Amino acid sequence: MDIRFQAGGPSRWKADVVLSFVFEDERVEQACPELAERAPWLGIAPAWRDFRGHKGEFVMFYGPEAMEISRVLGVGLGRAEKADMTAFRYAVGTALRRCREYDLETVGVDGCSLARVAARLGVDMAAIVRETVLSAFLGLYRYDRWLSEKSSHADPRWLGLLLEGEFVENDVRAAARMAEAEASGIMLARDAANDPANVMTPSAFAEKAREVAARHGMSFRVLGREELEAEGMGAYLAVARGSAEEPRMAVVEYTPKGTEGLAPVILVGKGLCFDSGGISLKPAKGMEDMKGDMSGAAAVLGVMEALGRLGASAAPSRPVVGIMACAENMPDGHAARPGDIVVAKNGKSIEIVNTDAEGRLVLADALAWAQEHYQPFRILDIATLTGACAVALGLGAAGVFSEDETLAAELCAAGTALGERNWRLPLWTSTSLEVLKSSCADMVNSGRREGGAVHAAVFLQQFIREGVTWAHIDMAAADMGESPVNAKGATGFGVRTLLCAALSGGNMLQ
Numbered sequence: 001m002d003i004r005f006q007a008g009g010p011s012r013w014k015a016d017v018v019l020s021f022v023f024e025d026e027r028v029e030q031a032c033p034e035l036a037e038r039a040p041w042l043g044i045a046p047a048w049r050d051f052r053g054h055k056g057e058f059v060m061f062y063g064p065e066a067m068e069i070s071r072v073l074g075v076g077l078g079r080a081e082k083a084d085m086t087a088f089r090y091a092v093g094t095a096l097r098r099c100r101e102y103d104l105e106t107v108g109v110d111g112c113s114l115a116r117v118a119a120r121l122g123v124d125m126a127a128i129v130r131e132t133v134l135s136a137f138l139g140l141y142r143y144d145r146w147l148s149e150k151s152s153h154a155d156p157r158w159l160g161l162l163l164e165g166e167f168v169e170n171d172v173r174a175a176a177r178m179a180e181a182e183a184s185g186i187m188l189a190r191d192a193a194n195d196p197a198n199v200m201t202p203s204a205f206a207e208k209a210r211e212v213a214a215r216h217g218m219s220f221r222v223l224g225r226e227e228l229e230a231e232g233m234g235a236y237l238a239v240a241r242g243s244a245e246e247p248r249m250a251v252v253e254y255t256p257k258g259t260e261g262l263a264p265v266i267l268v269g270k271g272l273c274f275d276s277g278g279i280s281l282k283p284a285k286g287m288e289d290m291k292g293d294m295s296g297a298a299a300v301l302g303v304m305e306a307l308g309r310l311g312a313s314a315a316p317s318r319p320v321v322g323i324m325a326c327a328e329n330m331p332d333g334h335a336a337r338p339g340d341i342v343v344a345k346n347g348k349s350i351e352i353v354n355t356d357a358e359g360r361l362v363l364a365d366a367l368a369w370a371q372e373h374y375q376p377f378r379i380l381d382i383a384t385l386t387g388a389c390a391v392a393l394g395l396g397a398a399g400v401f402s403e404d405e406t407l408a409a410e411l412c413a414a415g416t417a418l419g420e421r422n423w424r425l426p427l428w429t430s431t432s433l434e435v436l437k438s439s440c441a442d443m444v445n446s447g448r449r450e451g452g453a454v455h456a457a458v459f460l461q462q463f464i465r466e467g468v469t470w471a472h473i474d475m476a477a478a479d480m481g482e483s484p485v486n487a488k489g490a491t492g493f494g495v496r497t498l499l500c501a502a503l504s505g506g507n508m509l510q
């Protein structure tokens with residue numbers, strides 16, 4: 001779907017259908033007077049009799065077929081005082097799905113009604129355009145590559161923003177471009193996480209990363225079993241040992257012009273293409289969801305894709321390095337056993353008491369590797385790390401752990417603005433280190449259930465060098481979902497927040 005603009009006011013507007021946003025009990029004169037100029041039939045359209053503008057209410061208004069605008073989809077947003085961005089995103093997602101069901105090829109959005117929604121939500125026109133465009137793409141996203149009978153309804157050809165002013169403001173145009181980039185990153189992440197583990201193997205993931213890098217002129221390298229061995233990454237290797245699939249640590253480096261030599265923002269993603277638990281085998285129920293245990297790595301790759309799409313016009317002020325630590329956790333004769341002791345890249349020995357606590361083993365070495373090979377400005381890791389995080393925060397939310405007050409606050413605030421629920425959890429280091437004490441190694445890899453997300457975060461913290469700014473995002477409860485902007489399955493969670501972090505190269509809220 002292309003994004004277009006039709007500036008110059010109602011007399012220039014034309015589309016198969018135009019979406020207009022209506023708060024509860026508004027009439028044409030309040031909701032969309034400008035649109036009614038172009039579609040004069042709208043004021044007397046009979047369907048107004050029953051349209052109340054309730055949240056979740058959609059009504060198609062029809063005018064004479066010969067008119068430039070002969071269909072208007074009224075999108076109810078509920079009470080204006082209670083307007084919220086999530087409801088708006090859902091309304092857009094559902095509206096685009098309706099348009100697709102009706103096989104409408106060209107969809108306009110009444111910019112004047114958008115401006116009123118923006119004012120209600122306390123954001124500017126650029127921000128509401130960004131959310132509109134992104135929600136349109138995400139609403140239409142579907143994962144259907146394996147269905148032998150695909151839907152007969154194609155996506156609309158274009159989404160047009162119908163604007164009142166003579167010209168499209170630069171910030172509005174940039175906002176639409178940003179939304180397109182975010183959408184492509186999120187959809188790439190969703191595809192990767194929705195792909196089953198027999199297809200999206202560590203090698204396949206690394207190939208995908210190579211393609212992203214090649215497409216956008218970024219540099220790429222990949223470490224396989226031998227390289228991981230040469231680097232002394234014993235914790236990472238222990239996880240991969242029981243799998244017939246070789247581990248792959250993919251590294252994509254984006255160095256925009258003029259940022260050469262600056263300290264990079266480093267993103268590290270957990271890429272467990274499948275997590276059976278290993279010898280500490282998981283129960284059968286729901287195990288299929290563990291194909292999504294590479295959602296952290298998928299989010300990191302999504303960010304790189306989005307950065308590539310944005311290109312030079314909106315390049316980050318520092319280099320960005322995406323590290324995707326891929327492996328498969330399986331039980332077999334070569335698999336790591338509970339009780340095994342391994343040595344990580346930074347020299348720390350780990351007693352593996354539970355092979356299902358594998359994410360932290362892989363990440364420990366990936367984090368250590370990152371700090372040996374770069375002088376990071378900051379490191380952010382993202383991982384479907386602990387079921388305990390889901391117990392703590394509920395579905396759809398991620399835990400943020402950082403010693404850096406500002407960074408933690410920025411990640412949470414950015415998430416709120418972008419529709420990603422990030423919530424800070426504590427790093428109670430000395431308590432967790434007690435829990436992680438081993439009698440025969442420097443640490444065990446898994447302690448108590450109580451506070452499990454905190455212990456996992458503190459485990460990772462042991463691989464961060466003094467003075468390095470670091471945050472960890474546990475997205476175990478946010479990788480899967482279903483909503484009007486999320487076909488059941490992978491969410492692409494983390495792409496928006498991390499893209500914001502990558503672009504800012506400093507204060508995320510500017």
Ligand code: BES
Binds near residue numbers: 354384477
């Ligand atoms: N990948 C899982 C965590 C997870 C659980 C992600 C549910 C998404 C949904 C992780 O590798 C794991 O198994 N964690 C264990 C840790 C425990 C053994 C300390 C857990 O949370 O049970």
Ligand code: MN
Binds near residue numbers: 277356359
């Ligand atoms: Mn596990």
Ligand code: ZN
Binds near residue numbers: 293358
């Ligand atoms: Zn896992």
